[in-house]
Amino acid sequence: xxxxxxxxxxxxPLLVHLPIGILxxxxxxxWLSKKEKYVSFENIVPFxxxxxxxxxxxxxxxxxxxxxxGEYDETTLFYHQWLGILVAVLSIAGVYFTKKxxxxxxxxxxxxxxxxxxxxxxxxxxxxxGEGYLTKGNLTNKLVKTKPxxxxxxxxxxxxxxxxxxxxxxxxxxxxxxxxxxKLRLDGKEWILKGGEDGIIIHNGNALKSxxxxxxxxxxxxxxxxxxxxxxxxSEKERVLIEWWINxxxxxxxxxxxxxxxxTLIPILASLQNNSSKPTIIEExxxxxxxxxxxxxxxxxxxxGVTILKVANTSNYLTAKFFxxxxxxxxxxxxLKTVSENxxxxxxxxxxxxxxxxxxxSFCDSLTKLSIEYSTITDNQLNEFxxxxxxxxxxxxxxxxxxxxxxxxxxxxxxxxxxxxQTSITNKDSLMIQKTFPKAKIIFGNYRTEFLxxxxxxxxxxxxx
Amino acid sequence: MSKENKKIIKEATIATTEQITRSYFFKECFSGxxxxxxxxxxxxxxxxxxxxxFNNFTDTNPLMARAPHFIGKAxxxxxxxxxxxxxxxxxxxxxxxxxxxxGQDCPQSLLEGKKFAFIRGVPKMLGPQAVFKQRGQSGAWIxxxxxxxxxxxxxxxxxxxxxxxxxxxxxxxxxxxxGSPRLGRPSIGSWVTYGLGSENSNLPGFVVxxxxxxxxxxxxxxxxxxxxxxxxQGVQCRNEGDPVLxxxxxxxxxxxxxxxSIDAINEANQLTYNEFKDPEIIxxxxxxxxxxxxxxxxxxxxxxxxxxxxIHEMYGTEPxxxxxxxxxxxxxxxxxxxxxxxxxxxxxxDSHGTDLSNAVDIGLINKCRSVDKPITALLLDLxxxxxxxxxxxxxxxxxxxxxxxxxxxxxxxxFKGRDHHTEAFTTWMAGGGIKQGSSFGETDEIxxxxxxxxxxxxxxxxxxxxxxxxxxxxxxxxxxGRPFRxxxxxxxxxxxxxx
Numbered sequence: 032x033x034x035x036x037x038x039x040x041x042x043x044p045l046l047v048h049l050p051i052g053i054l055x056x057x058x059x060x061x062w063l064s065k066k067e068k069y070v071s072f073e074n075i076v077p078f079x080x081x082x083x084x085x086x087x088x089x090x091x092x093x094x095x096x097x098x099x100x101g102e103y104d105e106t107t108l109f110y111h112q113w114l115g116i117l118v119a120v121l122s123i124a125g126v127y128f129t130k131k132x133x134x135x136x137x138x139x140x141x142x143x144x145x146x147x148x149x150x151x152x153x154x155x156x157x158x159x160x161g162e163g164y165l166t167k168g169n170l171t172n173k174l175v176k177t178k179p180x181x182x183x184x185x186x187x188x189x190x191x192x193x194x195x196x197x198x199x200x201x202x203x204x205x206x207x208x209x210x211x212x213x214k215l216r217l218d219g220k221e222w223i224l225k226g227g228e229d230g231i232i233i234h235n236g237n238a239l240k241s242x243x244x245x246x247x248x249x250x251x252x253x254x255x256x257x258x259x260x261x262x263x264x265x266s267e268k269e270r271v272l273i274e275w276w277i278n279x280x281x282x283x284x285x286x287x288x289x290x291x292x293x294x295t296l297i298p299i300l301a302s303l304q305n306n307s308s309k310p311t312i313i314e315e316x317x318x319x320x321x322x323x324x325x326x327x328x329x330x331x332x333x334x335x336g337v338t339i340l341k342v343a344n345t346s347n348y349l350t351a352k353f354f355x356x357x358x359x360x361x362x363x364x365x366x367l368k369t370v371s372e373n374x375x376x377x378x379x380x381x382x383x384x385x386x387x388x389x390x391x392x393s394f395c396d397s398l399t400k401l402s403i404e405y406s407t408i409t410d411n412q413l414n415e416f417x418x419x420x421x422x423x424x425x426x427x428x429x430x431x432x433x434x435x436x437x438x439x440x441x442x443x444x445x446x447x448x449x450x451x452x453q454t455s456i457t458n459k460d461s462l463m464i465q466k467t468f469p470k471a472k473i474i475f476g477n478y479r480t481e482f483l484x485x486x487x488x489x490x491x492x493x494x495x496x
Numbered sequence: 497m498s499k500e501n502k503k504i505i506k507e508a509t510i511a512t513t514e515q516i517t518r519s520y521f522f523k524e525c526f527s528g529x530x531x532x533x534x535x536x537x538x539x540x541x542x543x544x545x546x547x548x549x550f551n552n553f554t555d556t557n558p559l560m561a562r563a564p565h566f567i568g569k570a571x572x573x574x575x576x577x578x579x580x581x582x583x584x585x586x587x588x589x590x591x592x593x594x595x596x597x598x599g600q601d602c603p604q605s606l607l608e609g610k611k612f613a614f615i616r617g618v619p620k621m622l623g624p625q626a627v628f629k630q631r632g633q634s635g636a637w638i639x640x641x642x643x644x645x646x647x648x649x650x651x652x653x654x655x656x657x658x659x660x661x662x663x664x665x666x667x668x669x670x671x672x673x674x675g676s677p678r679l680g681r682p683s684i685g686s687w688v689t690y691g692l693g694s695e696n697s698n699l700p701g702f703v704v705x706x707x708x709x710x711x712x713x714x715x716x717x718x719x720x721x722x723x724x725x726x727x728x729q730g731v732q733c734r735n736e737g738d739p740v741l742x743x744x745x746x747x748x749x750x751x752x753x754x755x756x757s758i759d760a761i762n763e764a765n766q767l768t769y770n771e772f773k774d775p776e777i778i779x780x781x782x783x784x785x786x787x788x789x790x791x792x793x794x795x796x797x798x799x800x801x802x803x804x805x806x807i808h809e810m811y812g813t814e815p816x817x818x819x820x821x822x823x824x825x826x827x828x829x830x831x832x833x834x835x836x837x838x839x840x841x842x843x844x845x846d847s848h849g850t851d852l853s854n855a856v857d858i859g860l861i862n863k864c865r866s867v868d869k870p871i872t873a874l875l876l877d878l879x880x881x882x883x884x885x886x887x888x889x890x891x892x893x894x895x896x897x898x899x900x901x902x903x904x905x906x907x908x909x910x911f912k913g914r915d916h917h918t919e920a921f922t923t924w925m926a927g928g929g930i931k932q933g934s935s936f937g938e939t940d941e942i943x944x945x946x947x948x949x950x951x952x953x954x955x956x957x958x959x960x961x962x963x964x965x966x967x968x969x970x971x972x973x974x975x976x977g978r979p980f981r982x983x984x985x986x987x988x989x990x991x992x993x994x995x
Binding site for chain 2: 239248250266267270293294295297298315316336338340341342343344345346352354355380402404424426428448450452474475476477478479480481482483485486487488489490491492493494
């Protein structure tokens with residue numbers, strides 16, 4: 032029986048549109064029919080009212096069936112229900128008065144219907160979309176504002192500061208004051224502990240046995256997966272946090288520092304903290320538009336063996352790689368100058384550098400990435416690169432560049448990756464270099480793998496424990 | 497008319513009639529007229545909405561470097577495939593609860609409705625046969641079988657809940673690399689070369705190296721070009737001795753002569769292509785050109801003899817010997833020279849426990865010892881050369897192994913081993929814009945099934961393409977009347993592991 036009622040209830044969102052449309056149309060026809068031009072409409076007004084009334088009655092029945100699910104806010108439901116019934120009653124009155132041709136009564140009925148239908152519809156909207164759905168912007172906008180900032184994750188109260196905002200963002204839509212799908216509310220400790228129609232949802236200390244968590248990790252295509260398909264999903268980070276919250280006992284008042292923290296959690300907790308200390312990111316490819324580079328120059332360079340092409344189909348910035356060209360001539364150097372503004376990445380491993388090549392490169396205003404590992408570049412030639420104000424990646428592995436040579440680039444604080452392996456510059460200079468390029472991650476390389484006796488031993492039997 | 501002329505005219509007539517035979521006529525009629533009719537019916541209507549998709553094949557230079565859809569983090573890929581499927585339960589997926597169940601009968605609930613390649617009846621559970629520790633700041637679980645890799649745990653993103661639906665090596669490898677368990681689809685390296693071409697005009701875009709004594713079970717189709725023009729297939733190099741044979745010109749033929757003869761052959765081929773428009777002709781022409789250039793470029797790139805001693809120590813390489821380590825070092829050299837996709841297959845990871853060499857507590861450890869150092873060295877070496885950020889390293893097998901001990905034909909095997917397992921296994925990615933020191937996906941207490949963060953071969957493929965700058969849904973090629981793509985109708989970019 033219950034499932035039948037449920038089934039009928041599910042038709043309410045479909046049926047509800049019929050009385051609204053048909054009755055409004057009936058009212059329109061009725062009013063128009065008073066004009067001479069449309070007087071013939073009079074004949075179909077009774078029929079339209081009749082169909083409208085029938086659909087209103089069906090809508091009421093299905094609406095009552097739906098309300099038994101108990102997922103809705105009671106006060107709003109009360110208004111919606113009784114106003115809806117009033118619509119049905121008024122429309123039946125409308126049928127009666129059109130039949131009896133009581134024009135004056137019919138006028139009042141039509142005005143009343145117009146008002147009542149509007150109100151019922153509005154309350155219906157409130158039930159499905161939540162309080163104030165008409166005036167507020169979209170849901171996400173609203174939520175960005177309410178996200179609290181955490182300055183020290185260890186001092187934060189796990190539930191209120193970390194878990195609740197997730198639940199609020201991803202679950203309140205269907206499980207809070209406005210709606211209680213599955214008879215479940217999540218907007219308060221007592222509701223969460225009470226659970227939904229299938230019983231309690233949190234087994235403290237065991238996430239895998241807790242319905243709240245199990246639903247999140249179900250296959251996204253599973254009917255029972257939460258949040259439902261199409262709604263914003265729980266992210267991996269959030270999932271780990273919720274799991275940890277339940278596994279550590281599901282406390283509502285304990286601080287993060289009071290709970291055992293597995294190592295995997297530390298980066299996640301750190302990522303929750305206020306991001307103001309995050310380093311500013313220098314774009315690898317500038318975001319502003321640029322005119323396409325001269326196609327003739329590109330064709331010429333390609334013919335000369337330079338792999339020069341757009342960084343992506345959608346961008347006019349270029350990457351130029353010199354894999355088969357180990358020495359450039361004046362033609363190439365000059366051609367490079369004609370497309371210099373567009374080049375963002377330059378790769379010339381093992382290049383035989385000349386001062387005119389270095390000069391050409393110094394015109395590449397947009398250049399962010401320069402790989403000249405194992406090239407013959409000298410300190411003097413490197414000095415030309417002072418002009419590359421966007422440079423963020425510089426690979427000097429295996430070159431003859433000296434510390435003084437490198438420090439010539441001190442005007443380029445944007446550098447954030449610096450590769451200095453197999454050069455005369457070593458670890459002991461790192462402090463000085465770091466001071467000159469404060470944002471840079473400096474890689475001296477010189478990595479080795481350890482020698483382990485086991486590496487070359489071939490086992491013939493299991494190892495002893 | 498002279499006799500010779502008559503003969504020539506007769507030959508020409510035969511050649512022409514051969515082309516306009518009845519079947520040739522019908523074929524032309526149907527495809528030609530049909531296409532014309534269809535084309536006019538669909539005029540101006542982009543009926544698949546695939547505006548951005550591109551057929552990348554150009555008939556001038558099919559290997560020309562091209563730009564991807566969007567800016568990709570990775571410029572090249574090194575894919576390390578451990579053929580035979582390594583046991584996640586002895587390497588990365590630590591299950592202390594499985595140890596407690598060691599030797600007990602497998603519960604019926606895990607066997608009902610399931611099919612295994614070799615397990616029959618009720619097998620016993622088999623606890624982890626390795627000692628696990630958490631490594632690095634990320635706390636990744638890596639067993640003592642991989643002591644070197646453990647030191648670079650913070651560079652890696654693990655995928656702990658990879659799933660497949662194929663429990664035999666061949667089909668599972670094909671699924672992993674071509675997006676279909678059946679033969680006939682292009683491999684991921686071919687797709688990438690088709691999309692990006694080759695950055696170094698003297699080298700192929702897609703190179704394959706094998707080790708372990710055997711080719712992978714799926715055969716060469718795992719690096720095949722499928723329906724893509726064959727110029728995009730993986731170029732397999734020999735694993736011992738000279739990587740490429742016949743690089744020297746034969747006696748009496750100098751470089752100019754060779755060039756002249758290739759030019760002449762290609763001119764003839766060009767004429768045939770103009771007539772028939774068969775892309776395979778272009779492929780053949782490009783291959784002649786490539787072979788000619790490789791005569792010069794290969795001796796330099798494909799030679800690890802001249803690498804400094806500390807590099808050999810780091811990788812554990814021994815020049816001249818067939819080994820995975822040598823292949824890994826070659827892979828680094830190739831990527832450095834602009835090769836887009838280097839595919840390594842190492843055979844011998846099929847740890848069933850039927851003999852010593854495939855026991856999880858003996859043979860598997862030996863396999864680990866042969867790859868642990870080179871892989872670790874690869875990550876470190878790429879990093880110190882400033883290449884790790886632009887090189888995506890992928891490691892994995894074709895499926896996982898069961899938490900149960902294999903009982904082939906219902907008998908107890910002489911060694912400890914595990915059967916093929918499709919429901920959960922571990923792979924990893926590093927570099928190329930992948931998060932450092934992260935892990936995605938989880939398995940249950942005994943590592944039998946995935947419980948969260950499930951991913952498939954399609955998802956891995958979508959992610960690899962994404963890192964290279966491709967929307968996997970838009971990298972398509974028209975074959976048999978419809979656009980095909982690597983991920984077919986599936987695939988989700990695993991954003992959780994992308995930095």
